[in-house]
Amino acid sequence: MRHRHLHEENRKSWNTATRAHNSHKKDQAGFLRGGGSTLFPEELELLGSIEGSKLVHLQCNAGQDSLSLAALGADVTGVDISDEAIDFARKLSNDSGIAANFVRADVYDWLAEADPQSFDAVFCSYGALCWLSDLEVWAQGVAGVLRPGGRFVCIDFHPFSMVFDEHFEIAYPYFAGGHPLTWDGGVGDYVGMAGDALAPSGFVEGEDKFQNPYPVHEFQWGAAEVLRVLIDTGMTIEVTREYPYSNGAKLFEDLVEIEGHRFTRPEGKPNLPLMWSVVARRQK
Ligand SMILES: C[S@@+](CC[C@H](N)C(=O)[O-])C[C@H]1O[C@@H](n2cnc3c(N)ncnc32)[C@H](O)[C@@H]1O
Secondary structure, three states, rough: OHHHHHHHHHOOOOHHHHHHHHHHHHHHHHHHHHHOOOOOOOOHHOOOOOOOOOOEEEEEEEEEEHHHHHHOOEEEEEEEEOHHHHHHHHHHHHHHHOOOEEEEOOHHHHHHHOOOOOOOEEEEEOOHHOOOOOOHHHHHHHHHHHHEEEEEEEEEEEEEHHOOOOOOHHHHHOOOOOOOOEOOOOOOOHHHHHHHHHHOOOOOOOOOOOOOOOOEEEEEOHHHHHHHHHHHHHOEEEEEEEEOOOEEOOOOOEEEEOOOOOOEOOOOOOOOOEEEEEEEOOOO
């Protein structure tokens, strides 16, 4: 696999950051047990009815969204490279009483080893695509685990928004072909910075002054590159959308919060695509 050693460095960075992120979220088990959901309307609409379907949530982090999907009646498997995230997800499943299967694995290893054609849906969201070091292998793996007629559903931050630094200056190339971009400061405590927006169960102070000692490596892919690898597997793109706001994440200093824990550009400033989504269907 391309850049396995960088994935392993990412694992350490995510382990540390996930601990900090969860320190800000109040009684997550009670929230889910009481019928709470961490999902946004956009992914619910894209997924449609998932009751009774077999769904894998790739890069599921600490499992809050996976358990929210399971609560809708899906048979959910969550996969993530982070030990801390998967340990937390298993405990959250136990404590909330919502059943799901969680696997700690590099997404590439899991896709290579999973039973072919065994899932109705593959889902990933919000900060998933930028950790993939080889798009072709990933797309072949996604198509491979879907049963004929099954769907890949993804909603993520728009790759164009990744060209800006936090002050909204153009700082990074759009066409990077997956070339690794290293952040010495590692995965940050964006949950602590987002306040209520990323803590639907309630925000608590938690860990303050978080510093991540582990660097992290991202891989920038353009929108057309993602669509191309999916099309190349033989899947049909059924839906693709762009959104002028981002759910839960204040990507730049000058974004303002609007209804529904969304962040957008201030009134009077030109809008930008901040998220996008794709639904692709495996043919017979
Ligand atoms: C921003 S989080 C995604 C959060 C997710 N949308 C959720 O439901 O909470 C990105 C996740 O990707 C995981 N990840 C990064 N590289 C990975 C890899 N090679 N294999 C599996 N998971 C990976 C990280 O551990 C992290 O949990």
